[in-house]
Amino acid sequence: MPRLFCVALVLASGLLLGLASGASAQTPLDVDPYREAASRIIEAALADSAAYDRAAYMGDTFGHRFSGSQSLEDAIDWILDEMRADGLESVRGQPVMVPAWIRGQESVLMTHPRVEPLAMLGLGGSVGTTAAGVEAEVLVVGSFDELTARASEAEGKIVVYNVPFTSYGRTVAYRTQGAIAAAKVGAVASLVRSVGPVSLSTPHTGTMSYEDGVPRIPHAAITVEAAAMLQRMADRGEAPRLRVTMGATTAPDRLSRNVIGEIRGRESPQEVVVIGGHIDSWDVGQGMHDDGGGCVVAWEAVRLLHDLGLRPRRTIRVVLWTNEENGLRGATTYADSVGASGAANTQLAIESDGGVFEPIGFGVTGSSGVFETLKPIEALLAPVLAQEASQPIGIVSGGGGADIGPLMRQGVPGVGHRTANERYFWYHHTAADTVDKLDAGHVQRNVAAMAILAYVAAEMPQRLPQGE
Amino acid sequence: MPRLFCVALVLASGLLLGLASGASAQTPLDVDPYREAASRIIEAALADSAAYDRAAYMGDTFGHRFSGSQSLEDAIDWILDEMRADGLESVRGQPVMVPAWIRGQESVLMTHPRVEPLAMLGLGGSVGTTAAGVEAEVLVVGSFDELTARASEAEGKIVVYNVPFTSYGRTVAYRTQGAIAAAKVGAVASLVRSVGPVSLSTPHTGTMSYEDGVPRIPHAAITVEAAAMLQRMADRGEAPRLRVTMGATTAPDRLSRNVIGEIRGRESPQEVVVIGGHIDSWDVGQGMHDDGGGCVVAWEAVRLLHDLGLRPRRTIRVVLWTNEENGLRGATTYADSVGASGAANTQLAIESDGGVFEPIGFGVTGSSGVFETLKPIEALLAPVLAQEASQPIGIVSGGGGADIGPLMRQGVPGVGHRTANERYFWYHHTAADTVDKLDAGHVQRNVAAMAILAYVAAEMPQRLPQGE
Numbered sequence: 001m002p003r004l005f006c007v008a009l010v011l012a013s014g015l016l017l018g019l020a021s022g023a024s025a026q027t028p029l030d031v032d033p034y035r036e037a038a039s040r041i042i043e044a045a046l047a048d049s050a051a052y053d054r055a056a057y058m059g060d061t062f063g064h065r066f067s068g069s070q071s072l073e074d075a076i077d078w079i080l081d082e083m084r085a086d087g088l089e090s091v092r093g094q095p096v097m098v099p100a101w102i103r104g105q106e107s108v109l110m111t112h113p114r115v116e117p118l119a120m121l122g123l124g125g126s127v128g129t130t131a132a133g134v135e136a137e138v139l140v141v142g143s144f145d146e147l148t149a150r151a152s153e154a155e156g157k158i159v160v161y162n163v164p165f166t167s168y169g170r171t172v173a174y175r176t177q178g179a180i181a182a183a184k185v186g187a188v189a190s191l192v193r194s195v196g197p198v199s200l201s202t203p204h205t206g207t208m209s210y211e212d213g214v215p216r217i218p219h220a221a222i223t224v225e226a227a228a229m230l231q232r233m234a235d236r237g238e239a240p241r242l243r244v245t246m247g248a249t250t251a252p253d254r255l256s257r258n259v260i261g262e263i264r265g266r267e268s269p270q271e272v273v274v275i276g277g278h279i280d281s282w283d284v285g286q287g288m289h290d291d292g293g294g295c296v297v298a299w300e301a302v303r304l305l306h307d308l309g310l311r312p313r314r315t316i317r318v319v320l321w322t323n324e325e326n327g328l329r330g331a332t333t334y335a336d337s338v339g340a341s342g343a344a345n346t347q348l349a350i351e352s353d354g355g356v357f358e359p360i361g362f363g364v365t366g367s368s369g370v371f372e373t374l375k376p377i378e379a380l381l382a383p384v385l386a387q388e389a390s391q392p393i394g395i396v397s398g399g400g401g402a403d404i405g406p407l408m409r410q411g412v413p414g415v416g417h418r419t420a421n422e423r424y425f426w427y428h429h430t431a432a433d434t435v436d437k438l439d440a441g442h443v444q445r446n447v448a449a450m451a452i453l454a455y456v457a458a459e460m461p462q463r464l465p466q467g468e
Numbered sequence: 469m470p471r472l473f474c475v476a477l478v479l480a481s482g483l484l485l486g487l488a489s490g491a492s493a494q495t496p497l498d499v500d501p502y503r504e505a506a507s508r509i510i511e512a513a514l515a516d517s518a519a520y521d522r523a524a525y526m527g528d529t530f531g532h533r534f535s536g537s538q539s540l541e542d543a544i545d546w547i548l549d550e551m552r553a554d555g556l557e558s559v560r561g562q563p564v565m566v567p568a569w570i571r572g573q574e575s576v577l578m579t580h581p582r583v584e585p586l587a588m589l590g591l592g593g594s595v596g597t598t599a600a601g602v603e604a605e606v607l608v609v610g611s612f613d614e615l616t617a618r619a620s621e622a623e624g625k626i627v628v629y630n631v632p633f634t635s636y637g638r639t640v641a642y643r644t645q646g647a648i649a650a651a652k653v654g655a656v657a658s659l660v661r662s663v664g665p666v667s668l669s670t671p672h673t674g675t676m677s678y679e680d681g682v683p684r685i686p687h688a689a690i691t692v693e694a695a696a697m698l699q700r701m702a703d704r705g706e707a708p709r710l711r712v713t714m715g716a717t718t719a720p721d722r723l724s725r726n727v728i729g730e731i732r733g734r735e736s737p738q739e740v741v742v743i744g745g746h747i748d749s750w751d752v753g754q755g756m757h758d759d760g761g762g763c764v765v766a767w768e769a770v771r772l773l774h775d776l777g778l779r780p781r782r783t784i785r786v787v788l789w790t791n792e793e794n795g796l797r798g799a800t801t802y803a804d805s806v807g808a809s810g811a812a813n814t815q816l817a818i819e820s821d822g823g824v825f826e827p828i829g830f831g832v833t834g835s836s837g838v839f840e841t842l843k844p845i846e847a848l849l850a851p852v853l854a855q856e857a858s859q860p861i862g863i864v865s866g867g868g869g870a871d872i873g874p875l876m877r878q879g880v881p882g883v884g885h886r887t888a889n890e891r892y893f894w895y896h897h898t899a900a901d902t903v904d905k906l907d908a909g910h911v912q913r914n915v916a917a918m919a920i921l922a923y924v925a926a927e928m929p930q931r932l933p934q935g936e
Contacts, residue, residue, distance in 0.1 A: 056700055057704070059697075060581075060697055060700055060701055060704075061581065061582065062582075063582060063584055113528075113529065114529070114530075114531060116531055119899065198668070199668070199900065200666070200667070200668040200669075200670040200894065200895070200898060200899075200900040201668075201670070201753070201898065201899040201900040201902075202668040202669070202670075202900075224904060225753075225899075225900060225902040225904055228902075228903065228904040229527075229528055229902070229903065229904075232524055232528055232903065233528055236525070236528075285669070285693075426668065427668070430668060430669065431587065431668075431669040431693075432667065432668040432669040432670075432693060434669075434693040434696075434697070435696065435697065435700065436692060436693055436696040436697075
């Protein structure tokens with residue numbers, strides 16, 4: 001179906017459903033009917049450390065959960081078994097073909113002005129090198145503009161992007177687009193200063209892109225420390241040289257699965273509140289803040305509602321998408337599988353993919369009225385939200401997530417789970433995104449917040465309006 | 469000479485000198501005569517980034533400076549050449565035989581409940597293993613007390629000390645003494661959770677001890693992340709197993725040098741203000757906060773005084789001690805070389821070995837009156853000290869340094885350089901103690917502070933009293 005027509009249809013059905021509910025889109029929800037349920041949810045969530053324990057067990061037992069890896073599929077098998085044991089309904093693995101990039105042995109060796117191995121991580125999707133590697137003098141630049149200005153110096157060199165972290169969105173462009181820009185000016189490889197605000201000699205991996213018609217050159221991340229050193233050496237005219245060796249290969253796509261489980265709605269089971277995170281991670285660390293913790297929080301929120309016997313009007317469906325990191329195949333497969341009618345029947349899509357630190361609320365994106373309707377729910381969340389934070393506490397306007405993006409683009413209201421995540425990019429895509437970075441108390445409070453929002457959205461009488 | 473007699477002699481001579489100066493020990497120094505010199509020092513120190521540039525060049529060009537390594541001796545050769553070019557007097561390398569511990573190839577592999585390599589660093593002085601390594605189940609303990617209580621479980625195991633960082637002094641005991649305690653209860657190896665408050669999968673090395681009559685077992689540091697994971701696995705009854713492989717060896721002692729340079733005193737050249745840091749580092753990173761930065765700050769302080777033509781009454785001697793980290797051989801050699809008379813003639817010993825962050829002042833240890841005498845100098849330092857800090861700003865009572873310890877124990881008043889070093893133990897003994905952790909402005913302000921203190925101590929009419 002052409003996208004524009006599809007969106008129009010969805011918008012129309014959303015408007016009709018909104019009108020059919022009899023409630024004005026602008027009417028703030030009366031949350032009094034949900035106060036008792038919210039209290040029970042909070043009490044149950046804070047009674048033990050079940051969610052934290054599951055996240056820790058998953059991280060420790062399976063390690064990373066990279067697309068194409070056996071450890072991801074083992075973790076998925078375990079979750080499916082556990083969800084069935086939890087008593088969730090319609091528990092299933094939804095098949096998804098995912099990319100299989102394999103890192104292999106890799107290194108960056110400084111060969112001049114002295115010999116020293118530099119900590120590094122190849123970037124997902126990069127081509128490899130021969131076993132001898134690629135050795136060349138470096139050209140250190142601080143921006144794409146500088147690369148353009150110095151294009152004549154790049155031929156045969158290894159481009160090093162020494163770009164300090166400002167915001168993720170701005171800085172990550174050098175990771176995703178760096179190899180293309182470097183290859184266009186004749187570089188033989190490119191390296192990016194790791195995308196993070198704090199480094200303890202910490203390489204950050206992540207995905208990267210090539211462009212048709214542009215040579216595919218090896219692309220990897222080095223540490224902030226190494227990039228800064230190469231910059232100083234270049235500034236002193238010492239012409240540093242590096243040898244980049246990467247065994248990276250891309251195998252044929254492999255079978256993975258989205259993990260799905262439900263509490264079937266008691267009145268309108270075809271209407272669905274989707275809640276989830278992405279079960280895949282990068283191939284280092286344990287992927288706890290990104291996004292194992294988010295998955296477990298969403299899953300445990302639904303398990304808790306089930307245990308409390310809270311079966312709402314609509315279906316609550318936990319979806320743990322696969323392959324968010326380097327393909328988004330899980331998200332597109334899920335959206336394709338429900339189709340336009342499924343999107344039209346999706347009351348709300350909630351994603352947790354910004355870390356599981358102290359909960360501060362949710363961010364809402366939707367057509368006029370969605371935010372105003374949901375805003376009063378923050379009164380129910382207050383007992384588990386932070387008392388102080390550097391970001392606004394409560395339900396704010398604006399938010400979402402990569403995995404619910406395909407639904408949101410069809411008009412489904414989207415919600416991003418928000419936590420006090422100032423340190424998120426310290427750990428992001430590194431060996432340090434591990435269980436110890438989770439706080440058990442925070443995890444349990446996030447479970448309560450997610451459960452309350454999902455329950456109220458599934459129980460409230462009115463449909464939320466769809467459309468942009 | 470028996471130590472007690474020696475101390476008594478030194479105390480007596482100190483008292484005599486104090487009396488001879490005609491000033492009461494309790495009289496605060498009138499700093500007005502030094503205001504103009506202090507202003508000139510500050511202006512010159514802040515005029516460029518010479519000190520930072522030297523520190524950066526040293527770190528980048530030579531890398532780490534571990535006792536017994538060629539890189540340490542190369543760095544020392546460079547400094548001696550530069551000091552001579554600076555015009556310092558009596559520039560010399562003082563021979564010191566230092567230990568030569570060689571790390572070799574090393575690894576810790578978790579073999580159960582899943583296979584994963586764990587980031588690690590062997591500890592300086594540890595024995596190695598066979599090429600096959602030592603493989604055993606782990607016994608995770610949180611304290612020496614717990615190890616004692618569970619001694620019957622330790623036989624044949626690898627003891628893992630999972631001790632959270634509280635203070636360095638308290639936590640480091642598990643690094644220095646852990647192998648002894650583990651061996652006493654029959655362990656085949658021991659691992660310590662790295663001694664640091666923040667980890668991004670960051671192993672910290674450092675020195676460790678054996679005890680005569682106790683078997684020497686391999687001893688290494690793993691990351692906070694890995695120690696916490698092993699703890700969780702043990703708590704879940706999963707009986708994790710590790711294979712520790714270390715190629716560590718200890719070679720015969722090798723020749724190193726203390727680096728010494730002077731501004732000869734114009735009136736009492738035999739009286740000396742000693743100022744310095746330790747030029748050696750661990751064998752990872754660039755040893756910038758520990759203690760390359762401290763060395764350069766002391767050296768540049770003296771170079772600056774020379775350039776300004778400020779030749780004080782007494783000699784100012786910069787000493788960059790070798791082998792502080794794993795032997796303190798440089799400090800003992802220096803103290804032995806000057807002897808009791810040299811100690812008695814040492815007006816003040818100033819050490820920078822706590823990092824080169826934003827300057828906040830100095831800490832003074834000495835007999836009654838030393839602190840009171842020096843306290844007013846903080847008025848001269850004020851323009852370069854931090855305006856706000858979590859620690860007291862100015863000249864405080866209490867301080868010193870490992871390398872000036874042998875002098876202080878002979879009654880020499882000692883001063884420790886203080887900076888806002890909350891992050892010192894983030895980087896300490898890791899690959900992340902690198903040039904980028906220095907701030908050029910902070911370095912220059914520290915040079916000014918060190919130069920002012922050394923100058924005033926060398927120029928003031930009175931001798932500082934000695935003794936405890």
